[in-house]
Amino acid sequence: MDTFLAAIHAVAWAVHVGGSITMEWVLRYAQRTMPPSQVGVVCKNAGTRYRWFALASLVAVGASGGAMFLRIDSAELMTRTGSPELSLGDSYGRTLLVLTVCWLALITTVALMAFWLHPAQRKRSSPDMTSQAIAAERLRIGRAIAHMDRALKFELVVSVISIGIGASLHAGGLF
Numbered sequence: 001m002d003t004f005l006a007a008i009h010a011v012a013w014a015v016h017v018g019g020s021i022t023m024e025w026v027l028r029y030a031q032r033t034m035p036p037s038q039v040g041v042v043c044k045n046a047g048t049r050y051r052w053f054a055l056a057s058l059v060a061v062g063a064s065g066g067a068m069f070l071r072i073d074s075a076e077l078m079t080r081t082g083s084p085e086l087s088l089g090d091s092y093g094r095t096l097l098v099l100t101v102c103w104l105a106l107i108t109t110v111a112l113m114a115f116w117l118h119p120a121q122r123k124r125s126s127p128d129m130t131s132q133a134i135a136a137e138r139l140r141i142g143r144a145i146a147h148m149d150r151a152l153k154f155e156l157v158v159s160v161i162s163i164g165i166g167a168s169l170h171a172g173g174l175f
Contacts, residue, residue, distance in 0.1 A: 005068045012060035016106075017163060019053055020156040047148075051114035054155075058107045065103070069096070095165060095173030102162040109155050117148045 027046055031039045088094055129137070168174035 002068070002071060005064050005071070008060060009064040009068065012057045012064060013163060013166070016054055016057035016061065017159045019050055019057070020152075020159045023050055024152055024156045047113075051110065054110045055107075055114055058103070058110055062103060062107065065099075091173035091175060092169065093173070094175040095169055098175055099162060099165050099169075102158055102165065106155060106158055106162070109151050109158070113148060113151050113155075117144060117151055 023046065027042070031042060034042065088097065165174055
């Protein structure tokens with residue numbers, strides 16, 4: 001069962017981090033040469049699909065990580081390098097806490113992107129709007145795009161850092 005949980009955990013992290021890297025480094029780079037009208041369509045379609053993959057992978061990370069945490073016993077920990085302990089007085093316990101905080105930051109960020117930031121980017125102007133209303137709508141959409149841009153960068157950085165933090169658990173923890 002431990003091997004199965006570890007495999008699910010690793011695959012879920014790989015899907016999430018791979019998606020983050022693809023969205024930031026591949027898709028953003030490709031958009032530089034696209035006409036503005038195509039950039040909007042690509043962002044809408046890619047973002048709509050990515051948010052569900054990101055949420056599903058982070059839920060799988062949380063579920064498998066929680067299950068692995070519940071299966072840890074002190075006797076098994078003592079056989080590991082440095083005999084780590086599940087306490088805040090030990091590097092292993094502190095690293096698990098930091099990793100949990102990172103996961104919470106990621107799931108919150110992705111949920112905000114999925115349910116607030118991405119829908120806020122959809123164009124909502126109509127033909128009967130005044131020029132001032134259209135200008136206000138464009139300004140609102142521009143702000144939503146800027147918020148999404150910061151959220152994507154934050155997600156990528158925290159995701160990559162989380163991989164490093166998680167990898168340090170095999171050596172007894174990082175913090």
